[in-house]
Amino acid sequence: MSRSSLPAPGPQPGTKFGALHHRDYRRYFALVLLSATADNIEHVISYWVIFKAFHSPMLAGFAVISHWMPFLLFSVYAGALADRFDCRKLIQISQGLFALASLAWALLFLTGPARVARGGDLADPRRRRRDRPAGLAAARL
Secondary structure: OOOOOOOOOOOOOOOOOHHHHOHHHHHHHHHHHHHHHHHHHHHHHHHHHHHHHHOOHHHHHHHHHHHHHHHHHHHHHHHHHHHHOOHHHHHHHHHHHHHHHHHHHHHHHHHOOOHHHHHHHHHOOOOOHHHOOOOHHHHHO
């Protein structure tokens, strides 16, 4: 038996990370990386602000659980949607919803109407209104 002169199977030399040679994939990769980074930064900041505003580890833990529970509950349904509809539209809709949720958090933390009144009641429902801290809006002044 002699050895054949056929090349060994496998990737061509110099084609590692071949997907990055495609302009559209590079753009997609960069935007997904940016979105994931922004999402993680937003979560760290929001959990920290919740803890600093209310000094309640329970409320901070509830914020973490309330973030991840929808992923656990709706991931199967999202997979079914991805099988039926255009994935590009679903990604655009989900990114728009992420941006909307981030803007809602920013609005609540910066303007303050629901910040202490609602969260303070969750942390300790027996606290009276006059005993509540002034919150982040007053701390900036």
